[in-house]
Amino acid sequence: MTILIEESEASPEVKAIYEDIKAVRKVDWVNNFWKAMARHPATLKRMWDNIKQVMAPGAIDPLTKEMIYIAVSVTNNSRYCIASHSAAARAKGMTEEQYAELLAVIGLANETNRLVHGYDVPVDPQFSTD
Amino acid sequence: MTILIEESEASPEVKAIYEDIKAVRKVDWVNNFWKAMARHPATLKRMWDNIKQVMAPGAIDPLTKEMIYIAVSVTNNSRYCIASHSAAARAKGMTEEQYAELLAVIGLANETNRLVHGYDVPVDPQFSTD
Amino acid sequence: MTILIEESEASPEVKAIYEDIKAVRKVDWVNNFWKAMARHPATLKRMWDNIKQVMAPGAIDPLTKEMIYIAVSVTNNSRYCIASHSAAARAKGMTEEQYAELLAVIGLANETNRLVHGYDVPVDPQFSTD
Amino acid sequence: MTILIEESEASPEVKAIYEDIKAVRKVDWVNNFWKAMARHPATLKRMWDNIKQVMAPGAIDPLTKEMIYIAVSVTNNSRYCIASHSAAARAKGMTEEQYAELLAVIGLANETNRLVHGYDVPVDPQFSTD
Amino acid sequence: MTILIEESEASPEVKAIYEDIKAVRKVDWVNNFWKAMARHPATLKRMWDNIKQVMAPGAIDPLTKEMIYIAVSVTNNSRYCIASHSAAARAKGMTEEQYAELLAVIGLANETNRLVHGYDVPVDPQFSTD
Amino acid sequence: MTILIEESEASPEVKAIYEDIKAVRKVDWVNNFWKAMARHPATLKRMWDNIKQVMAPGAIDPLTKEMIYIAVSVTNNSRYCIASHSAAARAKGMTEEQYAELLAVIGLANETNRLVHGYDVPVDPQFSTD
Numbered sequence: 001m002t003i004l005i006e007e008s009e010a011s012p013e014v015k016a017i018y019e020d021i022k023a024v025r026k027v028d029w030v031n032n033f034w035k036a037m038a039r040h041p042a043t044l045k046r047m048w049d050n051i052k053q054v055m056a057p058g059a060i061d062p063l064t065k066e067m068i069y070i071a072v073s074v075t076n077n078s079r080y081c082i083a084s085h086s087a088a089a090r091a092k093g094m095t096e097e098q099y100a101e102l103l104a105v106i107g108l109a110n111e112t113n114r115l116v117h118g119y120d121v122p123v124d125p126q127f128s129t130d
Numbered sequence: 131m132t133i134l135i136e137e138s139e140a141s142p143e144v145k146a147i148y149e150d151i152k153a154v155r156k157v158d159w160v161n162n163f164w165k166a167m168a169r170h171p172a173t174l175k176r177m178w179d180n181i182k183q184v185m186a187p188g189a190i191d192p193l194t195k196e197m198i199y200i201a202v203s204v205t206n207n208s209r210y211c212i213a214s215h216s217a218a219a220r221a222k223g224m225t226e227e228q229y230a231e232l233l234a235v236i237g238l239a240n241e242t243n244r245l246v247h248g249y250d251v252p253v254d255p256q257f258s259t260d
Numbered sequence: 261m262t263i264l265i266e267e268s269e270a271s272p273e274v275k276a277i278y279e280d281i282k283a284v285r286k287v288d289w290v291n292n293f294w295k296a297m298a299r300h301p302a303t304l305k306r307m308w309d310n311i312k313q314v315m316a317p318g319a320i321d322p323l324t325k326e327m328i329y330i331a332v333s334v335t336n337n338s339r340y341c342i343a344s345h346s347a348a349a350r351a352k353g354m355t356e357e358q359y360a361e362l363l364a365v366i367g368l369a370n371e372t373n374r375l376v377h378g379y380d381v382p383v384d385p386q387f388s389t390d
Numbered sequence: 391m392t393i394l395i396e397e398s399e400a401s402p403e404v405k406a407i408y409e410d411i412k413a414v415r416k417v418d419w420v421n422n423f424w425k426a427m428a429r430h431p432a433t434l435k436r437m438w439d440n441i442k443q444v445m446a447p448g449a450i451d452p453l454t455k456e457m458i459y460i461a462v463s464v465t466n467n468s469r470y471c472i473a474s475h476s477a478a479a480r481a482k483g484m485t486e487e488q489y490a491e492l493l494a495v496i497g498l499a500n501e502t503n504r505l506v507h508g509y510d511v512p513v514d515p516q517f518s519t520d
Numbered sequence: 521m522t523i524l525i526e527e528s529e530a531s532p533e534v535k536a537i538y539e540d541i542k543a544v545r546k547v548d549w550v551n552n553f554w555k556a557m558a559r560h561p562a563t564l565k566r567m568w569d570n571i572k573q574v575m576a577p578g579a580i581d582p583l584t585k586e587m588i589y590i591a592v593s594v595t596n597n598s599r600y601c602i603a604s605h606s607a608a609a610r611a612k613g614m615t616e617e618q619y620a621e622l623l624a625v626i627g628l629a630n631e632t633n634r635l636v637h638g639y640d641v642p643v644d645p646q647f648s649t650d
Numbered sequence: 651m652t653i654l655i656e657e658s659e660a661s662p663e664v665k666a667i668y669e670d671i672k673a674v675r676k677v678d679w680v681n682n683f684w685k686a687m688a689r690h691p692a693t694l695k696r697m698w699d700n701i702k703q704v705m706a707p708g709a710i711d712p713l714t715k716e717m718i719y720i721a722v723s724v725t726n727n728s729r730y731c732i733a734s735h736s737a738a739a740r741a742k743g744m745t746e747e748q749y750a751e752l753l754a755v756i757g758l759a760n761e762t763n764r765l766v767h768g769y770d771v772p773v774d775p776q777f778s779t780d
Contacts, residue, residue, distance in 0.1 A: 300620035490690035
C-alpha cells in the first residue's frame with residue numbers, strides 16, 4: 001500500500017508546504033501526489049518549487065501547459081498524472097471537444113513518430129534553426 | 131539510405147497529394163516525411179487525410195496543436211518530428227521563450243510521471259470524471 | 261485472468277526450477293513472475309538462467325543491481341517489477357531514504373533526457389571513449 | 391544547428407552558474423548540456439539547482455547515482471545523457487566490467503518488464519509495503 | 521469513470537459505425553474501445569476507417585498483423601490493447617505456444633535495443649538499403 | 651567511439667562464438683552488434699544463446715519473428731536494430747509492400763495505445779482468458 005502523509009500527521013515543515021500548495025492553487029485539499037512526496041520532505045519541497053515555477057503563467061498560458069502535461073502523461077501511460085492534469089485542465093476551462101482533439105493529436109504524433117523511425121527519414125535542411 | 135520519392139519522379143496519384151499538401155500548407159516544397167511515405171501511396175494518402183483533419187483549426191488552435199505534437203515527439207526522442215514540428219510552430223508564431231517553457235513542462239511531466247510510478251500513487255476520488 | 265502454475269501442479273521440469281529458485285534465493289515460496297513463465301517451460305528455464313547469471317554478485321553488488329532494475333522498471337511503468345524488485349532491494353538493506361533518493365535520480369534523468377532531445381544537444385568531444 | 395551559449399558570450403547571470411558548475415564538479419570546462427540550457431537562464435538555474443541537490447552524496451553514493459542515471463538514459467535511448475553520465479561514472483571509478491554488468495541488468499529489466507506486461511502478472515501480496 | 525456510449529444510446533451516426541464494425545468483424549457486440557471513441561464521433565469514424573484499412577488482409581496476413589499489434593502494445597504496457605488484440609489473435613488461431621514465442625521475441629528485442637543504445641553500436645554498411 | 655572486437659583480434663572464446671554465429675546464420679561476416687558484445691564475453695555468449703533459441707523456427711516462422719522484432723525496435727526508436735532486423739527480414743523474403751504494411755500496423759498500434767490511455771478504457775469481460 002502506498003504510504004501517504006495526511007495533513008493531520010504532517011510535520012511543521014511538510015504542513016507549511018501543504019498550506020502553500022492550497023494557497024497558490026486556491027483549493028482546500030491536498031492531492032495524493034503531494035502526500036506521497038511528503039515521505040521525503042526534501043523531494044516534496046524540490047518538486048513543489050519546480051512545479052510552482054514551471055506551471056506558472058508565462059509565455060504559455062496555464063491551460064496550454066496542462067494540455068502539454070497530458071500529452072506527455074498519455075504517451076507514458078501515467079494514469080495518475082492523466083487523471084490529475086485532466087482535472088486541472090477542466091478546472092481551467094478545457095471542454096470535452098478540446099480533450100478529444102488533444103487526444104487525437106497525441107495519438108497521431110505517436111503514430112508518425114514511428115513511421116519516421118521505420119523509414120529513417122532525414123531531417124530537411126529547411127528545418128535547421130541556424 | 132532512405133528512399134525518398136522526389137516530386138519530379140512522383141506518379142500522378144502521389145503528385146496530386148503533394149500538390150494538396152503544398153496548397154493546404156501554403157508552401158512551395160514538400161518535406162521529406164511525405165517523400166518517404168510516398169513509397170507506399172496508400173499510406174501517403176491515409177496519413178495526409180489524418181493529419182489534414184486532426185491538425186486543422188478546431189477547438190484547439192493550430193499553434194497549441196504543434197506544441198502538443200512536440201511534447202509527444204520529445205518524449206519519444208523522435209528527432210525528425212521535433213525538427214519539423216518546431217519549424218511549423220515557429221512559422222505559426224512560437225517564440226524562443228515559449229519553446230523554452232514548452233520544454234520545461236515536457237521535462238517536468240516526464241519527471242513526475244516516474245515519481246508517481248515509483249510511489250504507486252492512488253488516484254484521488256476527486257479526480258473522477260463521473 | 262492470468263494463468264499461474266502453482267507449485268502443487270507443476271511438472272517435474274518446472275518443479276525442479278522452482279526448487280532452484282527457492283534454494284538460490286533462500287526463500288520458501290515462488291513469486292508470481294515464475295508461475296506465469298511456467299506456462300512455457302523453455303521460457304521459464306531461459307529467464308531463470310539469465311537472471312541467475314546477471315543478478316549474481318559481480319563487479320556490481322546485488323543491492324545496486326536491484327536499484328538499477330528499479331530505475332528501468334519505473335521508467336517503463338512496469339508495476340509488477342517495481343513491486344518485486346523494491347521488495348528484493350529492501351530485503352538486501354535498501355532504506356526508505358535510499359528509495360527516495362533513487363526515485364529522485366530516476367525522475368531527474370527522465371527530465372534531462374527530454375531537455376536534451378528538445379534542444380538536440382551535441383555530444384561533447386571530451387565524452388568520447390576513444 | 392543547436393544554439394550553445396559559450397562561456398565567452400555568457401551574461402553575468404549565466405557566467406556565475408557556469409563558474410559554480412566548474413567549482414562544484416572540479417572541472418575547467420562546461421559541457422554542452424549547460425550551454426544549451428543557458429538559452430533560457432531560468433531553466434539553467436533551475437536544472438543546476440536540481441542536479442546539484444539530487445546528485446550530491448547522500449544515502450546513495452555518487453557512482454551508484456551515475457549508474458542509475460545511465461539505466462534511465464539507456465532505456466530512453468538518450469544518447470547525450472548516456473555519453474555524459476558514462477564519462478562521469480568512469481571519472482568516479484566505474485570499470486569496463488561494471489559498465490558491462492550495468493548494461494546486462496538494464497537489458498534484462500527491459501526484457502522482464504515486457505514479459506510481465508504480456509502475461510499480466512498480478513503483484514504478490516507478499517510484495518505489499520504495508 | 522470512463523464514459524462509454526452504449527449501442528442503445530448511440531446517435532444514428534455512431535450507430536451506423538457500430539453496425540459496420542459488427543458486420544466487418546462478424547461479431548454481435550461492440551467492444552469498449554469503440555464506445556469510448558464514440559464520445560467524439562469524428563475520431564470514432566477516423567479510427568475505424570484507419571483500422572479497417574490497415575488491419576485488412578494484404579501483403580501480411582491478419583494473424584501476423586495482430587501479433588505485430590501485440591508487440592507494440594506490450595512494449596508500451598498498454599493493457600487494454602494487449603487484452604483486445606490477444607483475444608483477436610486467438611480468434612484468428614493463435615495458439616498458447618505461439619503467444620509464448622511472441623512474448624519471448626518481444627522481450628528479447630526490448631533487451632537488445634538497450635544493449636545497442638548502451639554500446640552505441642554503429643550500423644554496418646552492409647545493412648544499407650541502397 | 652564504440653569499441654568493436656574484430657574477428658582478427660578476438661580471443662579463442664570469442665572467435666568460437668563468431669564462428670557459430672556465421673555457421674548458424676549461413677553468412678561469412680559478423681555484424682557490429684556481436685563485435686560490441688564481445689567486449690564482455692559472458693554477455694556475448696549469453697545473448698547469442700538467447701537469440702539462437704528465441705529466433706529459431708518454432709510455432710512462429712522466422713520471417714514473422716523478424717517483423718515482431720522490428721515492431722519493438724521501431725516503437726523504441728532503436729536505429730541499429732531497425733536496420734539489422736530489416737535486413738534480416740528482407741533476406742528471409744520480406745517485400746517492400748510487407749514492410750510498408752508492417753510500419754502501418756506499428757504506427758496505428760502506437761496511436762490507439764494512447765487513445766486507450768487517454769480515455770482510460772476498461773477491459774471488456776469478454777477479453778478475459780479464463
